[in-house]
Amino acid sequence: MSETLSTSVLLADAAEQRAWRAKLRGAGPVHRITTQSGETGWLIVGHEEARNALVDLRLQGRTATVGHGRRMPEDLERALNSHMLNVGPPDHTRLRRLVSAAFTRRRIEQMRPRIQELTDELLDGLAGADEADLVAGLALPLPMRVLVDLFGIPAEDCADFNVWTKVLTSAGAVDLDRLTTAAGEMVAYLRGLLDRKRQVPESDLLSALVAVRDGADRLSDDELTSMVYLLLTAGYETTVNLIGNGLLNLLANPEQLVAFKADPDLLPQVVEEAMRFDSPVQIAVRHSTEPVEIAGQAIPSGALILVSLLWANRDPDRFTEPEVFRVDRQDNPQLGFGYGFHHCIGAPLARMEGTVAIGTVIRRFPALRLAHPASSLTWRASMVMHGLTALPVHLR
Numbered sequence: 001m002s003e004t005l006s007t008s009v010l011l012a013d014a015a016e017q018r019a020w021r022a023k024l025r026g027a028g029p030v031h032r033i034t035t036q037s038g039e040t041g042w043l044i045v046g047h048e049e050a051r052n053a054l055v056d057l058r059l060q061g062r063t064a065t066v067g068h069g070r071r072m073p074e075d076l077e078r079a080l081n082s083h084m085l086n087v088g089p090p091d092h093t094r095l096r097r098l099v100s101a102a103f104t105r106r107r108i109e110q111m112r113p114r115i116q117e118l119t120d121e122l123l124d125g126l127a128g129a130d131e132a133d134l135v136a137g138l139a140l141p142l143p144m145r146v147l148v149d150l151f152g153i154p155a156e157d158c159a160d161f162n163v164w165t166k167v168l169t170s171a172g173a174v175d176l177d178r179l180t181t182a183a184g185e186m187v188a189y190l191r192g193l194l195d196r197k198r199q200v201p202e203s204d205l206l207s208a209l210v211a212v213r214d215g216a217d218r219l220s221d222d223e224l225t226s227m228v229y230l231l232l233t234a235g236y237e238t239t240v241n242l243i244g245n246g247l248l249n250l251l252a253n254p255e256q257l258v259a260f261k262a263d264p265d266l267l268p269q270v271v272e273e274a275m276r277f278d279s280p281v282q283i284a285v286r287h288s289t290e291p292v293e294i295a296g297q298a299i300p301s302g303a304l305i306l307v308s309l310l311w312a313n314r315d316p317d318r319f320t321e322p323e324v325f326r327v328d329r330q331d332n333p334q335l336g337f338g339y340g341f342h343h344c345i346g347a348p349l350a351r352m353e354g355t356v357a358i359g360t361v362i363r364r365f366p367a368l369r370l371a372h373p374a375s376s377l378t379w380r381a382s383m384v385m386h387g388l389t390a391l392p393v394h395l396r
């Protein structure tokens, strides 16, 4: 094991993180790390060790909606955080089974024409200009519009819903009072909406979640609101990052863009490579529930464990030329959607959004290129999320 790292390493830009990876090569797959609040933890960077950690039942996820170290009132916490990412089997198995009965592949496949339509609409809005920001103009609005449609949120409520979501997905950056107000309003709204879906079911996901039954078992009110909150937080910014990072990597590697244009069937591989190379979620957070040993490191009970999906996805022991973005990569067991029992339930939807958005932009704007060098672009300052704040391009 090497020196103790700081989590600021995870906030560094791509070039600096790459320099850290080179420096730590040979120092093993697990490093000690200190968070900005002074908590000590362990950072897992090896592909094999990351995979093992993600299926280790002694390591569990735990999210709390906090603002500057303080927590929300308990009833709101329960209404937001009684979801499957926070629990392991058998509670997780029960919740995932119930939710999977509503969030089916068929339901997701039915979204495809709508995703194409939304993408075309957003690109129509950009098409008149010479320059555009593909984050603000496409990557950011598309996933939210898809979620609103999937949930069956009435059009007139979208503005409020967008405001709450923005506040709640910036947890850590806004103060607790603002978080609590937004959470309280959203939970009250969702309870009303879920009630209406119960009385007059429609064809959307929320109506299906309300109706789902497994024998006598069903989702409780807190589990329902928490599930919607999880889908929102897990399905929004993540997909924004996939679209933005994927487009960036194609434009920053012109020879790869040429290869892709010559063989558009590579599109699914382009999306998998974007998931690997600039993983939209860079860290999966776990806590040990008992003492464990990982790659020879003794880790006590209650320790913070950060599984770096991004670094695991650049592990030279698992990937050939890991620091190179290749549209024709064949062997790509990327961990960007996690692994094991918490593996992303929305992965088929995210892949669909990624392929439609990236494929359509590249087809529609043949002269598309970066407006500024990739090295000058700004990444969001987040330890968990990995995405651009803006992607300015020349469209013609």
Ligand code: HEM
Pocket (backbone or CB within 6 Å): 054, 061, 084, 085, 086, 096, 230, 231, 232, 234, 235, 236, 238, 239, 242, 279, 280, 281, 284, 285, 309, 335, 336, 337, 338, 339, 341, 342, 343, 344, 345, 346, 347, 349, 350, 351
């Ligand atoms: C779980 C990534 C899109 C819903 C996860 C996990 C990752 C992830 C890494 C595992 C977290 C962990 O083990 O701690 C992503 C990425 C996405 C994406 C990179 C976009 C590119 C979505 C979408 C939805 C979604 C669109 C739904 C609308 C979920 C849910 C879980 C999850 C519900 C929890 C599953 C469980 O606990 O069993 N996602 N996700 N995700 N994701 Fe996604």
